[in-house]
Amino acid sequence: MSLRVLVEPQQGATYEQVRALARHAESLGFDGLFTSDHYLRIGSGDPGAGPLDAWLLLAGLAREVPRLRLGSMMSPVSLRHPAVLSLMAAQVDAMSGGRLEVGVGAGWYAREHRALGVPLDSPRRRFDRLAEALEIITKVWRQPPGSGFSFAGEHYTLADWPALPKPVQRPGPPLLLGGVGRRRTPALAARYADEFNVPFASVADVISAFERVRGECRARPRFGADLVFSVALVLCPGEGAALAARVAASGEHVDEINRFGAAGPVEVVAEAMNRYRAVGAQRLYAQICDVTDLAQLDELVEAHRLALREMPTVPRG
Numbered sequence: 001m002s003l004r005v006l007v008e009p010q011q012g013a014t015y016e017q018v019r020a021l022a023r024h025a026e027s028l029g030f031d032g033l034f035t036s037d038h039y040l041r042i043g044s045g046d047p048g049a050g051p052l053d054a055w056l057l058l059a060g061l062a063r064e065v066p067r068l069r070l071g072s073m074m075s076p077v078s079l080r081h082p083a084v085l086s087l088m089a090a091q092v093d094a095m096s097g098g099r100l101e102v103g104v105g106a107g108w109y110a111r112e113h114r115a116l117g118v119p120l121d122s123p124r125r126r127f128d129r130l131a132e133a134l135e136i137i138t139k140v141w142r143q144p145p146g147s148g149f150s151f152a153g154e155h156y157t158l159a160d161w162p163a164l165p166k167p168v169q170r171p172g173p174p175l176l177l178g179g180v181g182r183r184r185t186p187a188l189a190a191r192y193a194d195e196f197n198v199p200f201a202s203v204a205d206v207i208s209a210f211e212r213v214r215g216e217c218r219a220r221p222r223f224g225a226d227l228v229f230s231v232a233l234v235l236c237p238g239e240g241a242a243l244a245a246r247v248a249a250s251g252e253h254v255d256e257i258n259r260f261g262a263a264g265p266v267e268v269v270a271e272a273m274n275r276y277r278a279v280g281a282q283r284l285y286a287q288i289c290d291v292t293d294l295a296q297l298d299e300l301v302e303a304h305r306l307a308l309r310e311m312p313t314v315p316r317g
Contacts, residue, residue: 001273001276001277001281001282001283001284001304001307001308002031002282002283002284003030003031003283003284003286003300003301003304004030004031004032004033004034004069004283004284004285004286005021005022005025005030005032005033005034005285005286005288005297006033006034006035006036006073006232006285006286006287006288007021007033007034007035007036007288007291008035008036008038008042008287008288008289009035009036009051009052009054009057009291010036010038010039010040010041010042010051010052011041011042011045011047011048011249011289012041012046012047012048012049012050012051013048013049013051013052013291014049014052015052015057015060017049017291017292018035018052018057018061018291019060019061019064019065020291020294021033021288021291021292021294021297022061022064022065022068023064023065024294024297025068025297026065026066026067026068028297028298028301029301030068030297030301031068031069031283032068032069032070032071032101033061033065033068033069033070034070034071034072034073034101034103034285035052035054035057035058035071035072035073036054036072036073036074037054037055037072037073037074037075037076037079037080037103038051038054038109038112039051039053039079039112039115039116040109040111040112040115042109042251043251045251054072054075055072055075055088055092058070058071058072058092058100059091059092059095061096062092062095062096062099062100063095063096067099068099069099069100069101070092070096070099070100070101071100071101071102071103071173071174071176072101072102072103072104073103073176073178073197073199073232073285074103074104074105074176074177074178075102075103075104075105076105076106076107076108076109077104077105077106077107077129077130077133078106078107078113078118078120078121078126078129079107079112079113079116079118081156082132082133082134082136082137082140082156083136083140083156083158083161085102085104085133085137086136086137086140086141086163087164087165089102089137089167089172089173090141090164090165090166090167090172091165093167093168093169093173094165094167094168096168097168098167098168098169100167100169100173101173101174101175101176101194101195102137102172102173102174102175102176103175103176103177103178103197104130104133104134104137104175104176104177105130105177105178105179106123106126106127106129106130107120107126108120125155127181127184127185127188128154128155129155129156130184130188131184131188132151132153132154132155132156133155133156134175134177134188134191134192135151135153136151136156136158137172137175138171138172138175138192139151140161140163141163141166141167141171141172142171142172143163145163145164145166147163148160148161148162148163149161149162149163174194174195175192175193175194175195176193176194176195176196176197177189177192177193177195177196177197178196178197178198178199178232179198179199179209180198180201180205180208180209182212185209185212185213186209186212186213186215186216187216187220189213189216189227190213190216190217190219190220190227191216191220193227194227194228195227195228195229195230195283196209196210196213196227196228196229196230197230197231197232197285198210198230198231198232199231199232200232200233200234200260200261200287201231201260202259202260203275203276203279206231206276206279206280206281207279207280210229210279210280213227213229228282228283229280229281229282229283230281230282230283230284230285231276231281231283231284231285232284232285232287233260233261233262233272233273233276233284233285233286233287234250234252234257234260234261234263234287235261235262235263235269235272235273235286235287235300235303236250236257236261236262236263236264236269236296237262237264237265237266237268237269237296237299237300237302237303238264238265238296238299239264239265242295243263243264245290245293246263246290246293246296247263249289249290249293250287250289251289258272261287266299266302266303266306267303267306269299269300269303270303270304270306270307270310271307273303273304273307274307274310277307284304286300
């Protein structure tokens with residue numbers, strides 16, 4: 001079970017703060033740093049420095065942080081045109097020397113869409129759009145150089161799009177899809193994803209979501225090799241004032257955090273990591289809401305090392 005960082009810069013962050021966090025994560029041996037892709041703070045509170053654009057952030061980190069895997073989790077196609085997203089991803093992949101991964105989603109944040117004046121369609125239409133977007137992204141990356149790409153769908157039309165530049169990783173950067181949807185999400189993940197992520201869910205919900213995707217993988221052809229299964233968790237290691245500050249930064253109550261993560265000493269966090277490892281999570285994304293709290297990374301690494309020393313047991317019931 002590898003360990004990655006998930007930052008939430010829409011909660012208020014500067015590029016310099018995230019860069020310092022990324023460099024510290026790299027020095028500690030984290031496997032990667034991923035960013036959410038929002039323009040509006042989630043929940044109430046001080047907006048701080050304001051949001052960062054996810055793809056400008058990734059481009060900067062690609063040049064200034066030399067070893068971490070980098071990616072989005074998740075870029076909403078309700079706000080990101082797939083042809084433009086495929087171009088940006090190819091460019092950042094080249095800037096990073098082939099270290100990019102691309103998380104793509106349907107979009108969900110109604111207040112953000114209202115603020116931008118962008119309609120948020122029904123779930124069915126959003127997933128129809130996501131399906132078209134994934135087809136476009138994967139085909140654009142695979143299109144032979146020198147030939148244009150055209151597409152005619154309900155939501156997108158492309159006419160002789162140049163499909164350039166090409167990403168360094170071939171046929172393209174790994175694609176991440178995620179969620180707990182029961183029908184469309186598993187089908188799209190089985191067809192297109194290199195990694196399937198369940199965000200902020202209980203162990204029981206993760207078991208169900210993983211099994212739905214595995215069932216779809218058995219039932220239909222796939223573009224790529226076997227899926228990687230991962231989870232994103234709220235993990236607040238620490239005690240006393242440090243723990244209270246991390247819980248407050250998360251915006252969640254302790255009882256809710258313990259439903260889809262852990263808050264407490266590193267031993268408690270390690271036990272939570274192993275609960276998800278036991279049900280098939282191969283990769284863990286630890287959400288960081290306060291990007292200035294570099295000490296949180298040190299304690300997460302300590303918890304991860306403790307977890308890896310123990311053999312996880314599958315939860316019963």
